[in-house]
Amino acid sequence: MQTNAKTPLMRVHGISKSLGGREILKSISLNLYEGEMKVLIGPSGGGKSTLLQCMNYLIAPDRGHIELLGQHIDPGNHRELCLFRQQVGMIFQDFNLFDHLCALDNVSIALRKVRGMSKKQARERALSELDRVGLADKGHLYPAELSGGQKQRVSIARALAMDPKVMLLDEPTSALDPELVSEVLAVIRGLAQNGMTMIMATHQMGFTRSLADEVLFMQEGRIIEQGSPRVLLAEGSKTRTLDFCSQILDVEGGV
Amino acid sequence: MHETLDVLMDALPYVLQGAAVTIVAVIGAMFLGLFIGVPLAVGQVYGGRLIRILCGLYVWFFRGIPILVLLFLFYFGLFTLLGLNLSAVVAATIVLGMTSGAYQSQIFRGSILSLSRGQLKAAQALGMSNAMAIRTIILPQALRLSIPGWSNEYSIILKDSALAFVLGASEIMARTHFVASRTYQHLPLYLTAAVMYFILTWIGLILLRSLEKRVRIKGYVH
Numbered sequence: 276m277q278t279n280a281k282t283p284l285m286r287v288h289g290i291s292k293s294l295g296g297r298e299i300l301k302s303i304s305l306n307l308y309e310g311e312m313k314v315l316i317g318p319s320g321g322g323k324s325t326l327l328q329c330m331n332y333l334i335a336p337d338r339g340h341i342e343l344l345g346q347h348i349d350p351g352n353h354r355e356l357c358l359f360r361q362q363v364g365m366i367f368q369d370f371n372l373f374d375h376l377c378a379l380d381n382v383s384i385a386l387r388k389v390r391g392m393s394k395k396q397a398r399e400r401a402l403s404e405l406d407r408v409g410l411a412d413k414g415h416l417y418p419a420e421l422s423g424g425q426k427q428r429v430s431i432a433r434a435l436a437m438d439p440k441v442m443l444l445d446e447p448t449s450a451l452d453p454e455l456v457s458e459v460l461a462v463i464r465g466l467a468q469n470g471m472t473m474i475m476a477t478h479q480m481g482f483t484r485s486l487a488d489e490v491l492f493m494q495e496g497r498i499i500e501q502g503s504p505r506v507l508l509a510e511g512s513k514t515r516t517l518d519f520c521s522q523i524l525d526v527e528g529g530v
Numbered sequence: 531m532h533e534t535l536d537v538l539m540d541a542l543p544y545v546l547q548g549a550a551v552t553i554v555a556v557i558g559a560m561f562l563g564l565f566i567g568v569p570l571a572v573g574q575v576y577g578g579r580l581i582r583i584l585c586g587l588y589v590w591f592f593r594g595i596p597i598l599v600l601l602f603l604f605y606f607g608l609f610t611l612l613g614l615n616l617s618a619v620v621a622a623t624i625v626l627g628m629t630s631g632a633y634q635s636q637i638f639r640g641s642i643l644s645l646s647r648g649q650l651k652a653a654q655a656l657g658m659s660n661a662m663a664i665r666t667i668i669l670p671q672a673l674r675l676s677i678p679g680w681s682n683e684y685s686i687i688l689k690d691s692a693l694a695f696v697l698g699a700s701e702i703m704a705r706t707h708f709v710a711s712r713t714y715q716h717l718p719l720y721l722t723a724a725v726m727y728f729i730l731t732w733i734g735l736i737l738l739r740s741l742e743k744r745v746r747i748k749g750y751v752h
């Protein structure tokens with residue numbers, strides 16, 4: 276874990292957001308340091324997805340701002356916004372693959388259209404990313420022909436191809452059948468071990484205990500607890516985080 | 531009977547030339563409608579308030595006025611006022627195309643809205659500009675989904691094209707009318723015209739159906 280002496284890779288400063296007349300995010304601030312893995316936990320409707328989407332301005336926050344490497348991002352400047360988003364990978368709960376493109380093209384399209392790579396270069400890069408997630412032989416398949424786990428791995432390859440500095444993951448395994456969860460977690464574990472900076476909403480407690488540098492417990496638009504999983508999830512600690520996690524473990528049959 | 535057959539045989543090449551005019555006008559109107567309808571649909575779904583209102587006004591105007599009125603309004607009114615010396619066929623094609631643009635925009639709009647919002651987000655998250663995301667991710671899928679609606683639109687334009695006759699465009703209907711009023715063989719001649727429209731509808735639907743099959747995405751059920 277890093278100390279606060281270093282500048283954070285990404286800085287979230289005082290983000291607030293109201294939707295449908297309700298304040299969903301209440302002045303959230305956090306820092307992501309290089310190589311760090313933060314996990315967002317909390318009850319449904321607490322604002323995790325909204326926060327993650329504010330972090331790359333897919334949802335425009337009402338107040339607050341984001342900095343990447345000390346640089347303030349102005350979302351009103353569309354060019355600057357697009358450049359910023361290229362450096363921030365995002366993984367969605369329901370994959371959001373491009374349905375009309377095969378796996379290979381899903382990964383290569385942004386390389387060609389955004390990065391301006393040649394078809395051949397983009398193809399080679401896409402193949403190597405698909406290989407990294409164990410799908411080198413599935414490039415010709417369309418999203419409708421892939422399993423959920425394979426789709427999510429393609430979406431990770433698609434994000435990685437852009438060489439992101441940081442990845443935002445919104446419950447990447449929640450839409451998967453239980454037997455497909457581990458193949459996706461294995462890929463994410465590999466990323467963490469290679470030093471990718473990440474923030475991930477998840478309910479995977481075993482994964483969180485072993486890999487998270489910090490756990491953020493979010494409820495009703497606020498981060499109400501944060502700390503290392505060893506402390507927050509220690510047996511017998513009286514934290515809300517532990518309380519919440521033991522509830523979901525009960526529901527899931529104590530995985 | 532013999533006389534009827536002679537008239538028909540004489541008239542057929544002449545009316546078939548009218549079919550060529552009809553085909554050109556209908557294809558022209560379909561494509562003009564496509565080029566107008568796509569931006570209108572994008573404007574209506576993704577545009578700001580002003581753009582949405584302007585697109586809405588266009589659609590409202592062309593959907594709210596009978597084609598016959600539009601044909602007269604543009605051909606004798608607007609085009610003359612602008613000093614445009616257009617032939618009746620060209621004028622009719624433009625009016626049919628502009629009207630079809632309004633209807634096609636509603637087909638495309640429905641298709642765009644039926645796509646998951648998530649794909650647009652994924653494209654934006656990769657750093658695509660909004661315009662690029664719409665062009666490369668949304669429209670290729672929306673256009674595929676629009677082909678059945680397009681078939682419907684084709685058969686409507688084809689039938690509406692008969693109205694071009696009132697401007698003096700020498701399409702199927704005008705030529706049939708011309709021969710019928712000289713030979714008094716109304717029934718066989720208008721039946722021939724009806725059969726021609728029927729065959730053209732059928733051919734168009736088959737072609738569009740095969741296009742739909744050709745561009746189908748593997749494993750995709752919408």
Ligand SMILES: Nc1ncnc2c1ncn2[C@@H]1O[C@H](COP(=O)(O)OP(=O)(O)OP(=O)(O)O)[C@@H](O)[C@H]1O
Pocket residue numbers: 294295299317318319320321322323324325326
């Ligand atoms: N477009 C919207 N309009 C109105 N309310 C919204 C909108 N989007 C989200 N909300 C509300 O914001 C709150 C937070 O939603 P969010 O999806 O961020 O929660 P979450 O922590 O990700 O929950 P989950 O664990 O179920 O994914 C919810 O109460 C939701 O109903």
Ligand SMILES: [Mg+2]
Pocket residue numbers: 323324325445446
């Ligand atoms: Mg969520």
